[in-house]
Amino acid sequence: MDPSSGEQQDFQTWTKGPYKISTDPSLIPLHTLNDWFASDDLYWAQSLPLDALEHSLRNCLCFGLYHHSPEDESSRQFVGIARCITDRVTFAYITDVYVHPSHQGKGLGRWLVKCIGEATEEMPHLRRSMLFTMDWERSVPFYEQVLGMTVAECKKGEGMAMMMRKGRGYPKSLGG
Template identity: 55%
Template sequence: MASSVSRLQHKSWTNGSYLISTDTSLIPVPTLNAWFASDDWYWAKAIPEQVLHETLQQSLCFGMYHESDEASKESEFMGFARCITDFTTFIYLTDVYVLPSHQGRGLGKWLMKCVQEVIESMPYLRRSLLFTEDWKRSVPFYKDLLGMDLLQSKPPTDESEGEGLAVLMRKGKGNPGYQET
């Protein structure tokens, strides 16, 4: 399993001057923690930096960077997604974020396509999950882009849909109910 973990934690994609990498050593922990402390991250708050560093090391993280100057090779950290996973059968997607100054350029979709590429490369994955309270933007986004289904313990009423926590799930290749899309 160590080789598959290493393989997944050292992937990268480029799109013009943008880079997505699963290498956690590239993630500026103080910047990420500042994002956690911001009002943009309604689902989390900052944690001690050492704890955040350990959290990142134990997760499959996708950092998004913009190369601001060709000569200096300095990169701006501008997006993030984290998967809590055993690297074999289960993924819980969380902490998806693109800086507001970079939104509206299709970068969030690209980030999710990179996550989906990794998910689809896992032959024994049973399911991927995510939770959100953003019914207007996030539920349609993840349903359309990642092919996730909305899970509910009871059918919604007209009054209850769009309230509370939405749980989305997609079956993986290791699930007996998996169907190729």
């Protein structure tokens, strides 16, 4: 939120052992995230000018994933991210879900996505959550299981999968 608007932004946090997820976008190190975007690991993205990246984060519901030493809380290391492009009322588009390879295999991606689910469940007028993926073998079953999403409007197994989860604000007239 724009601090000059007088609106207060409440950030959510979740903790799991030495890991923490925060929706405070100011904690996300821009240079590190941009390096990730420039890497082959995030094949769907590319780096951005830092002012554009900062603007993007400020206008999204961000989920930064951090690791810290139990002995030193200030040792926070940025290890993952997910973003929701959302109006925070009726719609959420999930994108840029990523856990750094050095922290994969610990269930952190699942936890990160579950936190997205919790945050969007708190939106009482949410009509739909959506995402796109081309990974039919891993991502489609993962999002079906973790978020209850379904594949919509495509030929299964071909091209990009558009997935959607109906929210509490989804119109009943459309079969909600």
